[in-house]
Amino acid sequence: MKQKLARIIRLGIKELYSLKADPVMIILILYAFTIAIYTVATGAKSEVENASVAVVDEDRSMLSARLRDGLMQPFFQTPVLIEAPDVDPAMDGGTYTFVLEIPPNFERDVIAGRRPSVQIAVDATAMSLAGTGATYIQSIIRQEVAAALPKQVTASPINLVISARFNPNLMSTWFNAVMQVINNVTMLSVILTGAALIREREHGTIEHLLVMPVTPGEIMLSKIWANGLVIVVAAVLSLTVVVERVLHVPIAGSLGLFIASAVLYQFSVTSLGILIATASTSMAQFGLIAIPVLIAMNLLSGSTTPMESMPVFLQTVMQVSPSTHFVALSQAILYRGADFFIVWPQMLALAVVGCGFFAIALLRFRRSLMSAA
Template structure:
């Protein structure tokens, strides 16, 4: 056993030297956990920001002017007064995301208690911005009318108090930054391990391994620990330096616990990369197979869309993916400060899925080595 562990260690060190000699992969690793995390977190926002608003003010009253002045930056650009005849043409041209139509005698009807109607036209091309922005505008109009006409404000039978836990400012960058690191772990784990095997085959060094006193299991284990180590170090540095310090995203839970869960996750996802590499014969084929696998794991793991919104059959199928359980435990640890007593079901699922992937990958890898020999 000691000799086997020593061989795995030496083979893993060889993998690290091979990775260092490949500048493209080194640049990819650095970019993925630095620039990619920062740019996506600061650029891909779900909040309404700098939305263009048109105002059709047919009342020209103090109340309508108050509503217009309440649409402030950074949520909205300065509102632009337009005529009702311009609405369709302006929205078709994409000039405005929202158009607020204030009818004639709006203030007079509001004072008289006749419940006038304001129409909000929304460009729902960008659904999240449209939905959130429409909610903002409705809230702003309601507040301004209630402040200007307190006698007409109806008293709600129930007072609703909302508390936002774990992200009190509802800042999407807090979510996007952490999920970008999690998704990049999956991306690089599959690419690095698969590329390592394809590189051996394309460079002809796979034959050298066959004549060495090593087993296919040892070769695969060396590739897994070497590439997994690189990813764990890069992800930890990205989480602490880019996410926590540069982007000022608070990490609620234990980073060492997250790192330990990441190591367990990499055991399964790196085996998946080797499994895909045994099917492909060239780097081009490997890339074509990897793309749909990564897209499915990225979109359906719960990191971009909630699992609850998926059909029941699809949600059950995604339970077989290790990324689904890793995203769940990463969110629990890093957002909600969960401990081992909460995330142990996800850890157990990762262990079972990882063992299945590793066994299947080892079987395929052994057959691939025998075919190459």
């Protein structure tokens, strides 16, 4: 057993040296866990920020002025006053995302209790921004009308209190930053291990391994621990430096528990990379197979959309994907501060799925070695 362990460690060190001699992979790792995290977290926002808005004010009253002033930054840009005939050309040209149309005699009709209509034209091609922004504008209109005419506001029979936990300001940056780290862990784990095996074939070093006193299982384990170590270290540094210090996103849970989960995840996802590599004869073919697999794993793992919103059969199918369980436990640990007694079912699922992927990959790897011999 000691000899087997020593061989696995030495082979793993060889993998680290091979990775060190591959500047393209090193640059990819550095980019994926630094610049890619920052740009996705700060650029792909789902909340309303700096949205363009115009106002058609045909009333020119104090109340209509309050409505214009209520469209404030950072949610909206400074409202632009336009005329009614200019609405359609401006919306067709994509000049404004929102156009608020206030009819004539609006303030007088409100005071008289006639319930006048206010139209909000929305450019729904920006779907997420359109839905959220329209809700913001409706809320602003209600608040400003209530503030201007407090005597006409009927008290609600209930006091509704909304408490947003884990992300009190509802900032998409908090969600995007951590989920991008998780997605990049999946992507690079598959790419690094698969590329390591393909590199052995292209450089002809696979024949050297065949004449050494090592087993296919030892070769696989060496590639798993070496490449997995690089990914885990990069992910932890990205969380502590880029996410926490640069983006100021708090990490609620135990970093040690996350590292333990990430190590367990590496066992399954790197085995998947080796499995794909055994079905490939070149890096180009490996990429063609890996890309759709990675896209499906990332989009359907719950990191982009909630699992509950997917069809039931897809939820069932995705239970065989290790990324589904890793995303669930990562969100529980990093967002909600969950401990081991909460996430152990996902960790157990990771172990079971990992053993399955490892067994299948080992069978395929043995066959590929026999064919190479």
